[in-house]
Structure formats: C-alpha cells, structure tokens
Amino acid sequence: MKMDKLYIIHLDEDTQLACHQDKTLLENLEAHKVEVHFHCREGFCGACRTKLLDGQVEYITDPLAYIDDDEILPCCCKAKSDLKIKLS
C-alpha cells in the first residue's frame, strides 16, 4: 500500500497547512476551511485560479480554463511538493 504523503501549503508568512497528496488542492484547502472561489471543480471554468509562487503540482484533469504561466487550478491538481500559493 502506498503511503499518503503529506506536503505543506504556505498561504502566507504565518499560515501553513498540511496537504494530503491524494486529494486535490481545492479539497485540501476546504478541509482547512479556507474559502476558495470555485464552480465547476473540473478545470474548465477557471473560478479557482490561484497563483503558484513556489512548488510543483500535477493535474488529474487537463485544465481547460485559461491560466497564466504562474497560475494553477486547485480543483484539478494535486501537490507534488510543498507549495507556496497566493489565493485571489
């Protein structure tokens, strides 16, 4: 059995959240009661667009919504390392 890895999400200087690698980033943020704008939860509406300042993610669904090079869609990606993000 593969162990569920834990990463850290840095939201700002003082906020670090544990992040389960087997859940989407959005699910992780919600588990910590962080309000993230979302609609489709499937990568096509772009509502959850978030800046990725540091770290790597992998997509479980191909993101169709427009995102800039430094942005990610938390609804359809998982952490691949510790992350530093900036919510809009």
Add this chain to the structure above:
Amino acid sequence: MKYTTFNQQSTNPLAEPMFFGNPVNVARYDQQKHPIFEKLIEKQISFFWRPEEVDVSKDRVDFQKLSDPEKHIFISNLKYQTLLDSVQGRSPNIAFLPIVSLPELETWIETWSFFETIHSRSYTHILRNLFADPSEVFEDIVLNEEIKRRASDISRYYDDLIFATQLWQTQGEGVHQVDGQSITINMRELKKKLYLCMNSVNALEAVRFYVSFACTFAFAERELMEGNSKIIRLIARDENLHLSSTQHILNLWAKGKDDPEMAEIAEECREEARDIFLNAVEQEKQWASYLFQHGSMIGLNKDILCQYVEYIANHRMAAIGFDTPYEVKSNPLPWMNNYLNSDNVQVAPQESEISSYLVGQIDSEVSVDDFGDFDL
C-alpha cells in the same frame, strides 16, 4: 477580401492568426495552432443534453404556489435568458465564422453556438409546461423596455462587426457610401471591432446570466421549480465553457500569442473594453432592481444579488487581466456553488434524478402497484 467556402489556396493553418487570416479550407484537427479549442469542442460535446429529457412537469404545480412578485421574477428571468440565447444561438456563427482562420476555432464556434440553440429550445420546453400557450411570454421579449435596452447593448457590437465585415468582404478596404453615410473600412478598424465584440461576448458569458441563475437556484433551495433548476444547471455548465473560450481568445491576443496587431489593439482599447464589462455589470444590477420591483423572494434580495454580481465580476475581470474594481471579497451566496459545480449536475442537491431516465416519466408515474390496496 471575398469570402470563400473552400479556399483553394494551400495555407498553413499553424501559421494563421485566429481571425482575419486566410479563410479555412480543410476541416482538420490532427494539428492545431491553439489546441485549447479542440479540447473545448470535446468537452462541450461530452456535455450534450436534450431539454426534453428533463422532467419539468412538477414545476407547473410549484409555479401556481408562487407569489405574484415571484412569478414576475421567474418569468422575467426566462425572458431575459431567452433573449441572450437567441443572440448567442446565431451571432457567433454570423459574426465570427466569416473571418475565422483556424479549423479548430471554426468548429469550436459552431459547437458553441449550437449549444446555445439547445438552451433556446429548453426555454420553450419550460414555458410550454407552464402555460397552455406561451406566446405572450415570447412576444413580450421584443416589447419589454427592460429587455430591449439589454438587447441593443448586446447586439450592438456584433452588428457593428458583421456590417463592417460584409462591406470589407464585398467591397474591400476604403471609404464606402452606404445610405448616405461614408464608412471607412480598413483592417485595423475591423480588428478593433472584433476586439470590442469579443469583449462584449465575454462579458455576456461572464456575468449576464448570473442574476437569473441566482434566482433560479434560490427557488431550488426552497425545493421549488426544480425541473427548471436542473435545466439551468446544465446551461450554467455550458456557459462556463463558453466563457473559458472567450477568456482564452482575449488572453491569447493580449499576451501576443496570436496576432501581434491584436496585442496592440488590446492595449489601445483597454479602457473601452473595461467599460463594456462594467456596463454589463451595471445592467445586471439594474436587472435585479427590475426583478424585485414588486417585492423580493425568500432567500434573496436586490442588495445581496448585486453583491453577488460584483463578486463574480471581480473574478471574471481578473481572468482577462483587468483590476478587480468591486469591494466584495467573499462569496455572498455560497450555496450557489452547489449548483454551479459540475459534479452536481448529474446528482442534484435535492431531488432531480438523472435526466436521461426521466423520458416518459410523466406517463408512467402512476403504476399498477399504486392501486394495490384499492378495493371497490
């Protein structure tokens, strides 16, 4: 440049801009300049649905229970949405197909517009169920001042682009006399019209539906008009995809990833484009006032609805590189997300069984078993 339905010139579609390059010849999707449009086509087709599959028969009973102000809200929203989809069911085809230069984008436009016609047909499905003769509702769409004001704003940019394109394709660049007016046609002007039109369409897909969506889902929160809500959920999912496409187009231009001249125009017309968006937001807020002029509905009022429009607008404006001009920071209607969530389209928050199994339910709802204990 004259339009041709099959350009006999060999072209390299990988080197064409999205619009105003060579007309498309071969409809091929094995290679794409902008693969996103092919992906959007696939996604949109995977969303295919038929209004007739959604059982709206229970809504008729609910509708009779609504207060008069609530009936006004419900019907007015349907009228407004009917207007929006009437425009969207034809205009992307008429405005953009004559000037598109990439096969994958051409097909995306056709697919997009086709889905708008499904939306239009769904309003007939909803209204037919509520009224023996829905004519009065449809006829009011071209008479109602509130709707007409919105219609002229929405169609203006399309009409402008269409007219200029027609002149260009029949008479070429230059100054043309039309009905005693001289009209200058050149590529820069055409591209500007295209840019403004795309911004207007983007604003339409981004915010123009959301007052109406919020009312629909507020009824559904009270377990009212759930057939309608099921249909609107399917529509909302499609609209999100359409919005994604206009955001991609605007960003491809602005970031210089397509036609370099469009990047200049995006810079040059930035304020005008921003105003188009802000104007759409204002109109939506005025729409909320019109809806609630005879009284509110449970769970919603004008102020919270306006805040919600501003909240959505902030996000939509940021997505195309604008500032976020509105104060509102957190979602004033968090329950909306349950309806805009794509997972919940199949399994609704309250009832609504999966749509495809509902065909024929109206006839079969009463079964023999229901009479099991019935003795004479």
